[in-house]
Amino acid sequence: MKVRILLMIVTILLAGVSVLANPVSPSLEEYCETLLGLKRGELERLRGGEVGVEGYAQLGINVPAYLLAGDPLVDQLVSTASRIEVLNEEISSLENVLSRLKELSKYKPYGGLTINCIADSHVYAYSYSGWNQANFGRYGALGAGWHPTGGEKRAYLRFDLSGVDPAKVSQATLRLYHYHTGGSDALTLGVYRVTSPWTEGIGTYSLKPAAQPGEIAWVNQPSFDSNPMVQFHPGMEIGKWLQIDVTPLVVEWLSGTPNYGLMIKAIGPLTGTTSHSEYGFSSREDVEGRVPVMVLASVSDLPxxxxxxxxxxxxxxxxxxxxxxxxxxxxxxxxxxxxxxxxxxxxxxxxxxxxxxxxxxxxxxxxxxxxxxxxxxxxxxxxxxxxxxxxxxxxxxxxxxxxxxxxxxxxxxxxxxxxxxxxxxxDMASDHPQPYFDDFSSGFVNWDISKVKLQRMDRALVWHSGNHIPVRFLRPVWMEEMVIEFDGWCEKNGLNVVWLNKNNVGYMSLLGGWFNTRSCSDVGCLGERRELVNGAHIQLGRWQHYKIVRSGDWLDAYVDGKRILHRHVPVRFEGNGYLHFMSYGSLVGVANLRICRANANVGSASNPISRKAKGSEGALALGLYPIQTPFAVASLLGQE
The missing domain is CATH 1.10.3130 (serine acetyltransferase, domain 1)
Structure with a gap:
């Protein structure tokens, strides 16, 4: 019960209702504080061993009835340690919610009216097994884009604007939660005006039964205007809200044009040679409340x-x-x-x-x-x-x-x-490359971090990379005869280090890839001439020192002085390039970046130098330079 209440609170935040329409309610903050106090008290009692099965039930914790009836397996199935773990997670979630509420209360919210979606679905062109006849009206997701095998997906949404005063609306924003990008983000999406009625339906992600008579499916779509009203590009970054200005479309509806909703689909011709590019959005059935909404506002609402x-x-x-x-x-x-x-x-x-x-x-x-x-x-x-x-x-x-x-x-x-x-x-990018060291003590002025969501950590660049979303070093780097070394941290997956010239060719070293089951290198375009080395080559959840050397005919990569990659590369790439760091589905960090010539006194492909700092205790003080970052990050991430 209490978990469901917690989810409802998170739902309110994610949907943006409190931010976009009304100031944060003090009573909501008080409720969070009260619930947090109960959870902390419950945790103290559990740690003290004062709560048995009956007492646990009295506290309102949602456990199966047969456990509450005194099943002898209760200690095994619902141990005190397990209960404590669950409570710690609930307390952490509540603390995050409360922190967000208090943060939002500092800002004056934008005025406006939030309109909930009253119908949504998507349709799929794939004829295999009859997917093009399926209905997704009660499915928790919407899709739009293209797959070379399955074909096209389109999303349909409808909002009830009856009762809205046109004179009070000068800006309309469609908010969609972007949870998935499949393939690449090559395609741009358009928002089209639907020109005939359609029925949402009750289908889910299932072929049986097929869409009922009248329900929307690929083979039963409404008509729509062939010209998009607006266009938008979701990009590769997922787990965020998209804000799409649909003012021209809403103005038409409020001016008397029939409102049959809108359709979202890819822009341009789609053929068998079009690469895979599709986007996923949460629907109005999303269990976490990340539902589509329309926000109607006036510029005067933003004081x-x-x-x-x-x-x-x-x-x-x-x-x-x-x-x-x-x-x-x-x-x-x-x-x-x-x-x-x-x-x-x-x-x-x-x-x-x-x-x-x-x-x-x-x-x-x-x-x-x-x-x-x-x-x-x-x-x-x-x-x-x-x-x-x-x-x-x-x-x-x-x-x-x-x-x-x-x-x-x-x-x-x-x-x-x-x-x-x-x-x-x-502009730093116009400077000739020089030996360079960045301990991030001056922030991230040398980096393009516009595509990622950063974690707040002292003297380190730490971000969640999503689906290979890069951070880019703004200074040019040499393509040949160079050393890149840095302290790196990976939560679940390894780090890609990529440097490419203006022709988009160069080198890539991936250490600890495929969730630390193998490492690899690319030469030329990404994915081209790839060589793999199997094995777990990094320590997840710990700071380690990385060193990549491109010298002579060799490309080498080291972790804590141990050579992982040793590749013969006789080709050369001209000019300077740009350096990118990325990962897949993991929180990653970089600190103490140093870039220099391979013939500088920092070791070579055949003679790596030790990275352990003298006098350090433990394995966190890495590199030639006294650093504080790993200690700060380790503390925040609960690392011993």
Missing amino acids: GEFDQAWALLCAPDKEFVRSLYHCVTHREPTVQEVEAQVGLLQSGTPRKNMVQYFFASPGYVNQNHDGVRFITDACQAIYGRQPSGAELNAWPRTDRSVILAEMFNSAEHLSATADCAALWRK
Whole structure:
């Protein structure tokens, strides 16, 4: 019962109802506090051995009836240790919920009306075994995209907008929870207006029975407008909410066009040569409450002290930093925050890089701002002005890091910063590569972290990589005769280290891949000329020192001084390249990155150097340099 209540609380948060419509209710916080207190008291009693089966039942814990009846297997099946483990998980979840509630209460919520989806389903073209005749109206997921074997998937959704005052709606956002990307993210999706009625149906992920008469299926779809109203690109990153501006479509509905819902499908021709690219979204039947919603709002619903602020593009460093906090984070920075950012600027960080970091920071990304808010903030930070109405209604439907790059390269930005160009365009990526060391003490100004969700850890870059979502080092690196070494940490799967030139060819070393069952290297394009070495080559959950050497005709990789990969590679790749780190389905971390020439005094492919720091206790102080990061990360991750 209490677990279900906890899930309901999480559901409210994930659905965004409390954020988008009303301030956080104090009574909800009080309820969480009370429930958390009960759970902690229960845990203390269990640890003290005071609760037997009957007492456990009286506490309201949901265990099977035959256990409560005194089955002799109770100690074996529901041990105190198991109960304590479950309680610890519940307490941790409650603490996270309460922390999120309190965090949300600090911010003034956007106004607006949240409309729940009243019908949804998807259809599948695959004719094998009759999938094209199946109905998915009660299934917990929606799909859209293309599979070379199964063909196309399309998603249908309908929202009831009756009773909505058109005069009070100037912006409409469709929120979808993106839980899966299959294949690549090559395809862009379009939102199409449905032009005839359809019935959701009661089918699930099953071929039998086939769709009932009238229920939607691939062979029984409604008509739709052939031109997409809007387009969006979900990308590879999963486990997040997508904000899709569907204002043009909603305006048509509110102006009298019949509302039969919308359809989501891939843009462009789909043929047998089209590569696998499909996306999965949670449906209104999702058990965790990550249901599709439509949020109707007006720009006037977004008040705030700094909403009209913009960056002072050519002001002195201190004034520029304060104005950046005002227009991106919408708050007054602390003295310490200003001093830290000014220090970065005075040590050579370009203002462009600082703006990019502000938009890629966890504090900004985790707010899940919609397109209108993002374009408003970006115009204020890069152009030094408010956005026009046309910009708000027609912002590009593409990756936000791409939008920022286009704005930085625009004639308007170049003109606005002409008097202080040297402060903005000392782009590190244009420097000739030099021996380089980064202990992350200055943050992530040398990295593109816009596609990942970071973990807060001191002097380390730690992120969840999802489906091979990379972090990118912004400085160029040599393609040949080079050493890359760093301290690395992997939760469940290994680290891919990739460096490619402008022709998208180069090298990849994967240590501890396939959930630490083998390692490999690629030469050329990714996946090309791959060589595998079987075995568990890393220690999951521990910091270790990684070293990759490209020297002469050899590509070698080491972990804690032990050579894992030793490959003869006579080919050469010209020019400089860019370095990427990624993984699959794992939390990973990098600290103390060093890049230098292979002939520098740091060891070679045939003579690796020891990485154990003198005087260290345990196995966490790795590398030539005294570091604090592994200790901080190990503490947060519960590592001994």
